[in-house]
Amino acid sequence: MTIIVLIKQVPDTETKVRITGDKKGIETNDIKWVINPYDEFAIEEGLKTKERLKEGTVTVVTVGPDRTVEALRTAVAMGADNAIHVKAEGTLDTYLVSKALAEVCKKENGQIIFTGKQAIDDDQAATFAYVAELLDYPSATVIVKCDISADKTKATLEQEADSGAKNIIETSLPAVIGVNKGINTPRYASLPGIMKAKKKEIKTYTLNDLGLGAETARAIDTDYQLPPERAAGKKLSGDIPTQVKELVRLLREEAKVI
Amino acid sequence: MLNFSLSDEQTALRDMVRKFVQQEIIPNAAKYDETGEFPREIINKAWEAGLMNINIPEKFGGMGLGVLSDVIINEEMGAGCLGITTSIAVNTLGLYPIILGGTDAQIEEFAVPFLSSPKLCSFCLTEPGAGSDAGSLSTMATEEGDHFILNGSKMWITNAGHADLFTVFCTTNKELKTKGIICLAVPANLPGISFGKHENKLGQRCSDTRAINFDNVKVPKKNLIGKIGEGFKIAMRTLDRTRTPIAAGAVGAARAAMTYSKNYAKERKQFGQPIANFQAIQFMLADMAVKIESARLLCYNSGWLIDNGQIEQGGYFSALAKRHAADMAMEVATDAVQIYGGYGYTKEYPVEKIMRDVKLVQIYEGTSQIQRIVIARHLLKD
Numbered sequence: 001m002t003i004i005v006l007i008k009q010v011p012d013t014e015t016k017v018r019i020t021g022d023k024k025g026i027e028t029n030d031i032k033w034v035i036n037p038y039d040e041f042a043i044e045e046g047l048k049t050k051e052r053l054k055e056g057t058v059t060v061v062t063v064g065p066d067r068t069v070e071a072l073r074t075a076v077a078m079g080a081d082n083a084i085h086v087k088a089e090g091t092l093d094t095y096l097v098s099k100a101l102a103e104v105c106k107k108e109n110g111q112i113i114f115t116g117k118q119a120i121d122d123d124q125a126a127t128f129a130y131v132a133e134l135l136d137y138p139s140a141t142v143i144v145k146c147d148i149s150a151d152k153t154k155a156t157l158e159q160e161a162d163s164g165a166k167n168i169i170e171t172s173l174p175a176v177i178g179v180n181k182g183i184n185t186p187r188y189a190s191l192p193g194i195m196k197a198k199k200k201e202i203k204t205y206t207l208n209d210l211g212l213g214a215e216t217a218r219a220i221d222t223d224y225q226l227p228p229e230r231a232a233g234k235k236l237s238g239d240i241p242t243q244v245k246e247l248v249r250l251l252r253e254e255a256k257v258i
Numbered sequence: 259m260l261n262f263s264l265s266d267e268q269t270a271l272r273d274m275v276r277k278f279v280q281q282e283i284i285p286n287a288a289k290y291d292e293t294g295e296f297p298r299e300i301i302n303k304a305w306e307a308g309l310m311n312i313n314i315p316e317k318f319g320g321m322g323l324g325v326l327s328d329v330i331i332n333e334e335m336g337a338g339c340l341g342i343t344t345s346i347a348v349n350t351l352g353l354y355p356i357i358l359g360g361t362d363a364q365i366e367e368f369a370v371p372f373l374s375s376p377k378l379c380s381f382c383l384t385e386p387g388a389g390s391d392a393g394s395l396s397t398m399a400t401e402e403g404d405h406f407i408l409n410g411s412k413m414w415i416t417n418a419g420h421a422d423l424f425t426v427f428c429t430t431n432k433e434l435k436t437k438g439i440i441c442l443a444v445p446a447n448l449p450g451i452s453f454g455k456h457e458n459k460l461g462q463r464c465s466d467t468r469a470i471n472f473d474n475v476k477v478p479k480k481n482l483i484g485k486i487g488e489g490f491k492i493a494m495r496t497l498d499r500t501r502t503p504i505a506a507g508a509v510g511a512a513r514a515a516m517t518y519s520k521n522y523a524k525e526r527k528q529f530g531q532p533i534a535n536f537q538a539i540q541f542m543l544a545d546m547a548v549k550i551e552s553a554r555l556l557c558y559n560s561g562w563l564i565d566n567g568q569i570e571q572g573g574y575f576s577a578l579a580k581r582h583a584a585d586m587a588m589e590v591a592t593d594a595v596q597i598y599g600g601y602g603y604t605k606e607y608p609v610e611k612i613m614r615d616v617k618l619v620q621i622y623e624g625t626s627q628i629q630r631i632v633i634a635r636h637l638l639k640d
Contacts (some may be wrong), residue, residue, distance in 0.1 A: 077270065188278055191321060193307030194270045 001056035001152055003045040004110035006101050006131065007039040009064060009071040010121040019224045026224065035071045038116025041179045045114050045146060047079045053148060057081040061104050063097045067087050071203060076199040077189030077197040084203045086210065093217035098130035105135055105212040110174060112148065112155065117141045117178040130179035138171045141178030264346045268330055275334035278307055283338035287613040290341060290464035291611050294456065297342045297464050303344045305376035313350050313357055313622060314537040318370050326561035328503040332445040336510025340463035340615040343507050354628035355441050359484035368423060368443045372521060377422040382412040382470060385492055390628050393436040397472060406442060408475040418468040419453055423445050427489050439489035443481040448477035461614030498569060501576040501623055502560040505583035509553045509620040512587040515594035515612045516546040522598055537579030541591045549586035556582055573635045587616040
């Protein structure tokens with residue numbers, strides 16, 4: 001059984017983001033790149049699934065420039081069996097990345113495909129669905145539990161709904177599963193794993209190899225802006241009942257949180 | 259060719275340990291310091307991540323890693339908590355005598371089991387009456403048929419209360435001085451072994467430190483590591499390889515102290531501006547940086563020399579590293595508390611703990627005074 005995990009390399013969450021002079025992107029020179037945290041849960045779920053089923057292989061795939069190979073090596077150090085790098089420079093968007101990932105999933109005959117529910121840099125939260133659509137597979141996201149049936153034809157999923165409720169979803173396999181934090185606790189890349197990962201052969205495809213040489217990104221970012229400066233807090237006045245009334249009004253009409 | 263960069267694997271190792279420290283050690287350090295309880299859970303997690311016993315040779319299924327890797331691991335862990343670092347790292351110290359002086363069969367019997375479960379091994383050299391003067395140790399090993407009968411006491415033994423195995427340095431004949439010393443692998447379950455209390459220390463408080471008493475402990479002769487009279491040399495060869503990682507731990511702790519005080523200085527305002535604007539503070543921070551960078555380089559240099567077979571030069575550099583790292587870490591931590599002012603003097607802020615923790619590095623694994631003697635001896639040789 002081939003378990004595939006789709007991962008993305010993103011800037012570390014602690015990064016001090018700086019926008020480029022032309023405002024069309026962010027400065028990448030000093031960035032510390034890491035595996036998208038939600039994809040770490042996906043890698044762990046892939047590894048756990050293989051352990052539970054006592055069979056199968058875990059293949060990690062990523063799309064991007066050469067620096068993304070490091071993310072693959074970390075996944076291998078965690079225990080992934082195989083790693084595939086789709087080498088792609090220049091502008092990438094969800095469409096182009098999903099096209100490439102779907103082609104790889106087809107080639108590798110992925111029976112269950114895990115990925116994080118979203119990437120923490122652009123928060124698109126769309127790749128899981130895009131890849132599933134291109135493959136004509138069912139998909140579900142915000143999953144916190146995944147049980148594969150003994151005959152490996154179905155999976156029973158727990159999806160986190162608002163207010164703490166859980167939706168139970170049954171899906172046939174193959175399927176694409178977007179996982180959420182809480183599904184597991186990702187293991188550390190072990191020291192022996194790190195040493196072995198260095199020697200692991202990583203399969204590389206170009207977009208051309210996948211028949212996508214003519215494809216380009218369809219959604220281009222045209223302008224980046226830093227978030228507005230945090231405004232000073234509001235101080236409410238008057239007696240307590242008056243303050244409470246005003247606070248409730250502000251929370252409902254301005255902050256729109258109730 | 260001179261190359262100051264870490265390899266890809268060394269960088270991956272450093273990043274992995276940093277992450278482990280961030281998630282497992284830093285959130286728990288203050289708690290373990292306060293209660294002094296043994297950080298067993300964290301040790302187990304470090305073992306699962308493959309961070310322990312890295313010196314067991316590859317041919318026995320171990321990682322076969324050397325001093326430089328040990329240095330990288332220890333610096334990162336030291337930046338989290340020295341007490342927890344000591345608890346995790348001291349296995350390397352305990353197992354080195356077996357790895358350096360033991361036969362393949364002995365490595366198989368005593369060291370290899372550490373690869374299948376998170377066992378602990380303590381290095382037993384120091385005694386109540388033999389600290390810097392380790393060669394004058396008195397624990398007696400008397401030959402009796404197929405056994406050595408062990409009698410005596412050891413002091414300040416790390417992880418003593420939790421160890422599965424002890425590597426014990428004892429003498430067969432005090433008159434032969436260091437030439438009478440042997441090394442024995444002593445399983446903790448042998449009858450006659452008892453422990454003192456978990457010492458209530460100034461710093462590295464969660465590190466289990468105890469006296470051990472050996473009362474007619476029957477140790478099989480096959481547990482003799484190396485030959486009679488070789489014991490002291492085995493101890494010295496071990497310390498040559500562990501001195502530098504210990505120094506690296508101090509580098510990590512100092513680095514943490516500098517980072518904390520730098521961040522505090524940017525936030526704390528007095529006289530209408532952040533205290534980071536004042537030269538007095540800036541000079542302290544600058545001096546911290548010089549000390550930390552230079553100490554780290556000495557550790558890397560020493561590690562590289564030893565890993566590349568230049569043991570004598572590497573040993574000399576390990577004395578330089580230990581003497582500098584320990585002393586500078588104490589200075590850096592003290593200055594960090596100073597930068598924090600009154601707040602730094604309380605347990606609410608992390609720097610007073612670092613100061614208490616690093617003090618011990620000036621004392622164990624060879625005091626800073628002993629390091630100076632070793633360095634001077636080397637210099638005055640020719």
